[in-house]
Amino acid sequence: MNQKRIYLCLAHMSGNEMKYIQEAFDTNWVVPLGPNVNGFEADLKTFVGENKEVVALSAGTAAVHLALLACGVGRGDEVLVQSFTFCASSHPVTYLGATPVFIDSEEETWNMDPQLLEKAIVDRMEKTGKKPKAIVPVYLYGMPAKIEEIMAIANKYDIPVIEDAAEGLGSCYDGQVCGTFGRYGVLSFNGNKMITTSGGGALICPDEESKRKIMFYATQAREAYPYYQHEEIGYNYRMSNICAGIGRGQMTVLDEHIAHHRHIAALYKKLLAGIDGITLHENPSSRYDSNYWLNTILLDDGLKVKGEEHAYEVAVQGAVGGAAGVTHEAKTLHTDCEPNRNVEAMRMALDKAGIESRPLWKPMHKQPVYRNNPSYLNGVSETLFRKGLCLPSGPCVTDEEVNYIVETIRESIRS
Numbered sequence: 501m502n503q504k505r506i507y508l509c510l511a512h513m514s515g516n517e518m519k520y521i522q523e524a525f526d527t528n529w530v531v532p533l534g535p536n537v538n539g540f541e542a543d544l545k546t547f548v549g550e551n552k553e554v555v556a557l558s559a560g561t562a563a564v565h566l567a568l569l570a571c572g573v574g575r576g577d578e579v580l581v582q583s584f585t586f587c588a589s590s591h592p593v594t595y596l597g598a599t600p601v602f603i604d605s606e607e608e609t610w611n612m613d614p615q616l617l618e619k620a621i622v623d624r625m626e627k628t629g630k631k632p633k634a635i636v637p638v639y640l641y642g643m644p645a646k647i648e649e650i651m652a653i654a655n656k657y658d659i660p661v662i663e664d665a666a667e668g669l670g671s672c673y674d675g676q677v678c679g680t681f682g683r684y685g686v687l688s689f690n691g692n693k694m695i696t697t698s699g700g701g702a703l704i705c706p707d708e709e710s711k712r713k714i715m716f717y718a719t720q721a722r723e724a725y726p727y728y729q730h731e732e733i734g735y736n737y738r739m740s741n742i743c744a745g746i747g748r749g750q751m752t753v754l755d756e757h758i759a760h761h762r763h764i765a766a767l768y769k770k771l772l773a774g775i776d777g778i779t780l781h782e783n784p785s786s787r788y789d790s791n792y793w794l795n796t797i798l799l800d801d802g803l804k805v806k807g808e809e810h811a812y813e814v815a816v817q818g819a820v821g822g823a824a825g826v827t828h829e830a831k832t833l834h835t836d837c838e839p840n841r842n843v844e845a846m847r848m849a850l851d852k853a854g855i856e857s858r859p860l861w862k863p864m865h866k867q868p869v870y871r872n873n874p875s876y877l878n879g880v881s882e883t884l885f886r887k888g889l890c891l892p893s894g895p896c897v898t899d900e901e902v903n904y905i906v907e908t909i910r911e912s913i914r915s
């Protein structure tokens with residue numbers, strides 16, 4: 501059973517991707533515009549709601565960058581960003597010469613804590629005399645944030661919200677699609693997300709005018725002259741018509757993918773129920789409807805896992821997530837903030853059994869690169885990071901494999 505490695509979320513080309521790619525080749529539309537881009541954007545618009553506009557872009561990171569730009573973020577500004585996230589939520593703030601100010605999470609959804617958010621707004625205005633320029637909540641692992649409360653606070657202080665829904669495509673809060681609450685919503689179609697275009701992203705925009713503005717900045721900010729005329733700095737962020745062809749094919753199986761992730765979540769819930777010391781992250785109430793992009797578990801501090809004494813003995817070779825050869829070699833075996841030994845031992849046991857797992861994302865306020873950034877903390881994200889693991893959850897993961905994964909977890913616990 502463990503000949504084939506089981507990955508967290510592997511892309512699955514199960515729609516009619518080839519038809520759209522073939523059409524692009526046949527008609528020589530291989531540039532970053534064309535029928536597939538228009539078709540993909542139209543399909544996304546249908547999915548998120550016809551009152552929104554959608555621009556396809558080269559990456560989710562590019563979508564964050566352009567949304568910030570469109571909100572007027574510039575040198576010397578501050579942006580309030582959820583600390584418990586992947587670095588692409590905050591790095592683009594720095595591209596613009598602005599400062600990410602990190603907000604910790606609440607325990608129910610693991611996303612931006614609305615109380616800390618308000619505290620931070622008041623405190624930043626007091627300390628800097630300026631209002632933060634934008635708020636970036638995240639739908640981490642697909643779980644909806646307390647977006648209604650976040651929007652109420654954002655509206656009270658009149659600060660635009662950019663929802664990072666890169667991991668949350670198809671998740672809903674009170675029946676409304678995540679990414680459609682704020683002024684902008686970010687989607688990602690990287691190889692490991694809910695659907696993929698091999699690499700790509702999109703920005704959900706409030707109206708035609710904002711969409712045109714985003715497209716302008718994504719196309720090198722070209723003015724309408726017969727020659728190249730530039731009055732502002734732009735970027736090369738449009739999506740290729742080839743990639744958009746993959747995206748159109750993937751849109752035909754998006755509902756299936758979402759249903760599959762939720763089915764895998766339900767199976768984990770059933771199978772993990774009998775294991776003491778392990779808690780599955782679940783929708784806190786019926787208002788939340790996660791896409792369960794990645795299923796995640798917490799290991800109690802007291803849980804004993806076989807091989808704990810060997811955790812962190814050797815430096816990781818090749819790092820996480822197919823980034824081997826690109827990542828820097830680890831200089832130390834430890835950092836000042838790392839998952840508990842039982843978590844690392846469980847990761848190693850699963851790895852040995854051919855199962856990919858990964859610690860939860862290390863909070864940005866604990867990243868050395870952001871050591872001097874202001875942050876508003878309650879300890880939640882750091883605790884989650886120390887205790888948590890992501891488990892295989894993608895479209896290629898079978899029921900049989902979930903059984904095998906949970907059995908491996910059970911056998912790795914020292915009784």
Ligand SMILES: *Cc1c(COP(=O)(O)O)cnc(C)c1O
Nearest residue numbers: 559560561586588589666688690
């Ligand atoms: C993947 C991801 C992004 C960035 O998307 P890319 O398409 O990889 O650039 C942004 N934010 C979060 C939370 C993500 O997980």
